[in-house]
Amino acid sequence: MGTQRAAGLFTPVFCTLYAANLCTVAGFGAFFLFPLFIRGRGGSELDIGILMGAFALASALCRPWISEMIDRIGRKKSYGLGCLLMSLCPLAYLALDGELKSVYAPLLLLRVVHGVGLAICFTAIFTWIADLLPEERLGEGIGIFGTSGLIGMALGPALGESALAFGSYGLYFALCSALSAVGLLGHLRLEESFSPPAGHHPQPGFFRLLARPKLAGIAGLTVAFGFAVAACSTFVAPMVIDRSLGLIFPFYLCYSGAAIAMRFIAPPLADRLGEKALLPWGLGLTIGGLVLLSVATRSLLPAAGLLAGAGHGVLFPLLNSLAVRNEPLAIRGKVTGIFTGSIDAGIFAGSLLLGQVGEMAGYGALFLLASFIGLCALILSLRPLERL
Numbered sequence: 001m002g003t004q005r006a007a008g009l010f011t012p013v014f015c016t017l018y019a020a021n022l023c024t025v026a027g028f029g030a031f032f033l034f035p036l037f038i039r040g041r042g043g044s045e046l047d048i049g050i051l052m053g054a055f056a057l058a059s060a061l062c063r064p065w066i067s068e069m070i071d072r073i074g075r076k077k078s079y080g081l082g083c084l085l086m087s088l089c090p091l092a093y094l095a096l097d098g099e100l101k102s103v104y105a106p107l108l109l110l111r112v113v114h115g116v117g118l119a120i121c122f123t124a125i126f127t128w129i130a131d132l133l134p135e136e137r138l139g140e141g142i143g144i145f146g147t148s149g150l151i152g153m154a155l156g157p158a159l160g161e162s163a164l165a166f167g168s169y170g171l172y173f174a175l176c177s178a179l180s181a182v183g184l185l186g187h188l189r190l191e192e193s194f195s196p197p198a199g200h201h202p203q204p205g206f207f208r209l210l211a212r213p214k215l216a217g218i219a220g221l222t223v224a225f226g227f228a229v230a231a232c233s234t235f236v237a238p239m240v241i242d243r244s245l246g247l248i249f250p251f252y253l254c255y256s257g258a259a260i261a262m263r264f265i266a267p268p269l270a271d272r273l274g275e276k277a278l279l280p281w282g283l284g285l286t287i288g289g290l291v292l293l294s295v296a297t298r299s300l301l302p303a304a305g306l307l308a309g310a311g312h313g314v315l316f317p318l319l320n321s322l323a324v325r326n327e328p329l330a331i332r333g334k335v336t337g338i339f340t341g342s343i344d345a346g347i348f349a350g351s352l353l354l355g356q357v358g359e360m361a362g363y364g365a366l367f368l369l370a371s372f373i374g375l376c377a378l379i380l381s382l383r384p385l386e387r388l
Helices: 002-006 012-040 045-061 063-073 075-095 100-132 135-166 169-186 206-210 213-234 236-242 249-263 266-273 275-294 300-324 329-361 363-381
Strands: none
Touching: 012 045, 012 075, 012 100, 012 135, 012 169, 012 213, 012 236, 045 063, 045 100, 045 213, 045 329, 063 075, 063 100, 063 206, 063 329, 075 100, 075 169, 100 135, 100 300, 100 329, 135 169, 135 249, 135 266, 135 300, 206 213, 206 329, 213 236, 213 275, 213 300, 213 329, 213 363, 236 249, 249 266, 249 300, 266 275, 266 300, 275 300, 275 363, 300 329, 329 363
């Protein structure tokens, strides 16, 4: 492992994991269109919120177990298990035909299993990458690696929309499965980055680490970030359809493009200035994008994607590197689990709460509430982490 860390950022292992993550995230990103499947079977905004939120809730609730598993059996085995679930679950949706009310219970269960698979993939691969990066370029490395996910997020909805236009939901779900299978096959020849030494002493557990002021503060900010992700990933597609704003993928293309660009700017600055100095700027960009979504027209939609995506591009790598910086490898699975689990907790709470608000007061109120939560996080980010 020391050789890999000394070699810099763009090692063969880094590049292979980059490609694997891109494909896995593309398979997940295509599910940004899943609200259309729910709507097409008679679902409401609340149903969309519940079924999308169940995915995130499962990811969040299983995170302590997943984090312990990654530190116990290793990054590679854990990632392989997650990719296997991500490959199989889309095929299971094919069996759930008919009106939503007739398949609600099995669909809810499948969303839970699917969410667990994604939680394993994200936590394992970001722990794996953090193991390999030199400490002085940790933020930069995480930021650049994260562009694989952003490209996948742009590619997934575009491919998914094409599958729906030229085929059916059968083609759509098969595409999602195939993309995740590429990620599964891609990592098989890589070596494990960390194995606990024989006779090692027990490390602090997930909840004991979460109680530390630094990690508790980061978790709070990350939950707020999750609300913004929920708003953009769950409710933009149905809003575009309902308001007849044209195609969906231009928003996600702008979102991902801006986020990718910011990954090459913000993390290197954070390695020199500190992550804390740049967090308010990322939150401000996110708030601006959400406010534009509240009044979105066809011409404003790309601008909203640019602002919200730029905020994402700043916040994700900075919060991630702030969490794992100076933490020993033996607990990085749990630390990464706290970070990624907080995103999922925010996505779940956001999907449920924002879905209810959208049902009662419309899309404008939905996105304004998400922007208000971002404003609260911005104010809190100005204080020392230990006092959040």
